[in-house]
Amino acid sequence: MLQLFQRKYKCPAANSWLSKKGLRPPFFADHKKAYKKMIDLISLYHFPQGIKTPDLDQSDLFILKTCQRTLIVGLKQSLSLKKIVHFSLPEHTPLEGIKAYSFLLETICGLKSRLQGENEIASQFKHAFRNYLRSSQKNLFLVSVLEKLLKDSKDIKTDFLGEIGQQSYSSISKKILLQHSTSNDVLITGTGALCHSLIKVLKKKFNVTISGRNEGKVKEICDLYETKSIHWAEKSSIAKSYNVINTIGAEGILFDRSFFKKWHDVPSNSCPKKLFIDLGHPSVIDTELTAKSNVFRLDDIFKRGTFLNDEKTLKIERAQKEINRIVEKRFYSFSYNYPFGWEELHFA
Secondary structure, eight states, rough: HHHHHHHHOOHHHHHHHHHTTTTOGGGGGGGGTTOOOOOGEEEEEEEEEEOOOOOOSSSOEEEOOSEEEEEEETTOHHHHHHHHHHOOOTTTOOEEEHHHHHHHHHHHTTTTTTTTOHHHHHHOOOOOHHHHHHOOOHHHHHHHHHHHHHHHHHHHHHHOOHHHHHHHHHHHHHHHHHHHHHHHHEEEOSHHHHHHHHHHTTTTTTTTEEEEHHHHHHHHHHHTTTTOOOTOOOOHHHHTOOOOOOOOOOOSSSBBBOOOOOOSSOOTTTTTOOEEOOOSSSBBBOOOOOGTHHHHHHHHHHHHTTTHHHHHHHHHHHHHHHHHHHHHHHHHHHHHHOOOOHHHHTTO
C-alpha cells in the first residue's frame, strides 16, 4: 500500500511555490516516488467581505469569519467542501496545500489585514478554533494543522512583530479617544474578543462600562475586569454615554437614526463633546453623522492605521521571510508523520 501511495501522489505545485519564494526543495522532493505531503490535502476558500457563503456550521470544515473576509478550510475530499465548489464563483478558486498553509499563517499574523500586524485576527482565530474543537464533526488531522498554525503564528509574532502589534483596532481607538474625547468614561457594546482587547488597552486611562445582548457574558466580563455594566434594553442610558465603542457586527441595525439623534442631542453636563466608534462588521449603525461629528467607522480606523515607518516595514519583510521558511519546514515534516491513505485520514 505504501508503494502505491508513493507512486500516486506528487507535489509539483509545492515545488513551484518554493521556487517562486527563492527556496530550494529538499533532494527527495523531485523523486518520482516522493511521498504525498499531507499538507497538500488542505483546501482553503477565501471569500471577501460581503460575499454570502453556504450554511456549513454542521460540517467537518473550519470556518473563520472576520470583518474583512471569510475563510473556509477543509480536506480536499471532504463532502462539505464540495458544496462550496458548486456554490462559489469561478474567481473563488481555492488555495491548496502549501499555498493554503502560507495564506493562513500570514492571515493569523495580521499580514493580510488592512492594519498590518494587528492582533485581533489572532484572537478571532483562537475563538473559531475553540468552537471547532467542540464540534462533533471535527477532523483530527485538520485539528493538528490548526494547532501548528497557532504555534507558528505565536513564534513569528513574538520574534518579529512585537511592535507592529500596536497597529490594532483597540490601540487606534484609544488614540482617537485621547485626541477627540473630553471625558474619561467609555461604554463598550458587545462581549466578543474585541471587547476584551479594548478593555485591556483602555482600562488604565478610562472608566470602562460594557453593555451587551448576552447578559451572561456581560456578567463574566464585569467579574473578570471589575467593570460596570448598562442593561442592553436601557437604550436611553446608552444614549447618554459620552464615548461609545461598538464591537457588535450583525446584519440588522442596532443603532438607528433616532438613537443617534438622542445621543447627539442629549446634554452631557460639562462635556458637550461626544464620540462614537463603530468597529462592527457588518455595521449595525445607521446615521449620516461622520468623523467630523465624532462618529468614526471602520474605514476611518483603517486610514489611521495605514502608516508604517521604515523600521516596521523591515520587520514585516523579515516576518514574511520567516513564514516562508516555516511553511517549507511544515510541508516536509508531514511526510513521514502521517503515511496513510485517505480512508484512515478521514476517519482518524
